[in-house]
Amino acid sequence: MTDPHAAAVPSLADAPLPAVGVSVARLPPMTRRLPTGREAIRFAVCAALLLLITTPLVAVFAQGFAAADGLWAHLLQTVFWTYVSNTLMLCLGVGLITGIAGTGTAWLVTMFRFPGRQLFEWALVLPLAMPAYVLAYAYTDLLQFTGPVQTLLRQLTGVRYGEYWFPQVHSLGGAVFVLGFALYPYVYLLARAAFNEQSVCALEVSRTLGCSPAATLWRVALPLARPAIATGVTFALMETLADFGAVKYFEVPTYTTGIYRAWFATANPTVASQLASALLLFVFVVFAAERLSRRAGRHRHTSNRYRSLRHDRLRGIAAAAAIVACILPLACGFVLPAATLFAMAAHSGGDLLSTPRLIELARDTVLLGAIASVVIITCAVVALYALRGGRSLLARLAAMVCSIGYATPGVVIGIGILIAIGALDRLLATGLQQAFGISAGMLLGGTLAAITYGCLVRFFAVAYGPLEAAMAKIKPSYEDAARLLRGSSTSVLRHVHLPLMRSSLMIAALIVCVDVMKELPATMILRPFNFDTLATEAFQLATTERLDAAAVPSLLIVAAGLLPVILLCREVRRSRPGQG
Secondary structure (H helix, E strand, O other): OOOOOHHHOOOOOOOOOOOOOOOHHHOOHHHOOOOOOHHHHHHHHHHHHHHHHHHHHHHHHHHOOOOOOOHHHHHHHOOHHHHHHHHHHHHHHHHHHHHHHHHHHHHHHHHEEOOOHHHHHHHOOHHHHOOHHHHHHHHHHHHOOOOHHHHHHHHHHOOOOOOOOOOOOOOHHHHHHHHHHHHHHHHHHHHHHHHHHOOHHHHHHHHHOOOOHHHHHHHHHHHHHHHHHHHHHHHHHHHHHHOOHHHHHOOOOOHHHHHHHHHHOOOOHHHHHHHHHHHHHHHHHHHHHHHHHHOOOOOOOOOOOOOOOOOEEOOHHHHHHHHHHHHHHHHHHHHHHHHHHHHHHHOOHHHOOOHHHHHHHHHHHHHHHHHHHHHHHHHHHHHHHHHOOOOOHHHHHHHHHOOOOOOOOHHHHHHHHHHHHHHHHHHHHHHHHHHHOOOOOOOOOOOHHHHHHHHHHHHHHHHHHHHHHHHHOOOHHHHHHHHHOOOOHHHHHHHHHHHHOHHHHHHHHHHHHHHHHHOOHHHHHHOOOOOOOHHHHHHHHHHOOOHHHHHHHHHHHHHHHHHHHHHHHHHHHOOOOOOO
C-alpha cells in the first residue's frame, strides 16, 4: 500500500548533509531535476502570472524602440523639461505634506489623550474615500471667482475683482495641496500601525533617560517606525506619479499628462511609449533606492513584552494644538470638499443628470467593479495557492511582480494594453481572413475585457497583499490533516483555506471593487464606445465647466469608498499585538 506520508518525506538531496564542509548548493549538476507534479503546476502558474502582469509593460518598452519621426527631439526642446520639473516639484510637495500630516496625526492619536481623539482615530482615514480629482472639482467651485470664499471676501471688504490677490487653485500649488491632503492617509495608516506595535519598554526607557515626548518621538519612535513611514510616503508618491484626473483638470503639465497627450493629441504611440518607458524606469529606481536605504540600518523591537500604551493626557494649549493639528488635514481632505459637493448638488437646479442617466452610469460602474473584482480575486487566490510552500526563485519573483502593476500609472498600463491587444487583434484578424475568409475588426480592443485586463494589471497587488497575509495565518497542520483524509488540492482549498479566509476575501474584493470604480485614466483609454462610469462622466462634465452636474456622480464615488475605509479603520484599531 502506498504510504500517504511519502510525498512529505524529504529526499536525500534536500536533507541537510553531515558536517563535512559540503552544502546542498554544492551538489553536482547531475542531481538537479526538472520540476514534476505539483512543482510543475506551481511553475506553470507562476510563469502565467509573470506573463500576464508584464505583457503590457513589455509592450510599452518594445514600442519605444520604433522610430519617433523627430517628435522626441521636438519634445526635448519644448515641453519635456517642463513635464519633468513639474512632476518633481509635485512629488516633493506631496511627500512633505503626506509625511508631516500622516506621521504627526498618527503620533498624536496613538500616544496622547485629548478631546475628540477617538473620533479622529477613524475620521482621519476618510480622505481615502475621496479621489483626488473629486477634490479638484470641489476646490475649484469653492475657490473660484464666483465661489463662496471670494464672494464672501468681496462682501466683507468691499474690494472688487482685480483689487486683491487670491491664490489660483488651477496651478501647481493647487495640485500639491489637493494631492497631499487626499493621500496623507496612506502614511497615517501605516505610521499608526507601526506606533501601535511598538514596545512600551523602549518608549519608557527613553523617558527614564530624560527624553521629552518630542525627543522620544524623534530618537526612538520614528526610527522604529521608519520603514512603515517610508512605505506610506512611497505609496503616496506612486499615486502622485499615477494621477491624471487632478493634474489634467488643473491644467498642470506633468509627465503623466504628457504621455496621454503624446498618444491622443499627436497620435504618436512611439513617443508615448518612450515617455512611459522612462517613467517606468524612474519608478523602479525609486523602489530600488527605498529598498537599499533600508539596508543601511536595522529597525527592530528589542522586547517582545506588549501591554497597553500609556496615553498622556493633554490639557490647555497643548490639547487645543492637537485638536487643530487633527482637524486641519481632515477638513482639507474630506469635510470641506464633501460639504462643497453637497452644496453644488443642491444648487445645481436643472443642470443635474437625469435619473435614467445616473442609473445607467451606476449600473456600468458596478458591473465593471464586480467583474474586475471577481477576476482579480480569482487570479490572486490561484496564484497564492500555487505559490504556497514553494521556495523557488520564480515563486519569489512572481511575488515581487505583484507590486509592479500598482506602482505603474494607469495611463502607462492603458497604453501597454492597447499596444498588446492591438497586436493580438491584428494577428487574429489575419488568421481568420486566411483560414475562413472572414473579415474581422477589433475583437478585444475597446471591449469590457480590455478594461478588466487593465484593472487586473493595475490592482492585482491590492488583492494579493491582504490574501497573502490571511493565508500566512493558517496553520500548515490544517492542510496536512486534510491531506491525510485524502483531500485533493482543490478540495483543501475549497473546504479549508477559503472558509478560513472568508473575511479577508470579502474585504479584498470590496477594496478592489471600489478602486476599480474610482480608476480614471485606464478606464478612459480602454473603455468601449458609449460606455461611461461615474468617474469618466464626472471628469467629462468637469472639463466642460459643468461642475454642478459633476457633483452627484462624484458624491456617489465617495459614498462607495466609505465602506472599505471603515473596514480599514477597524483593522488598524486591532493591530496592536495582544489586543482584541
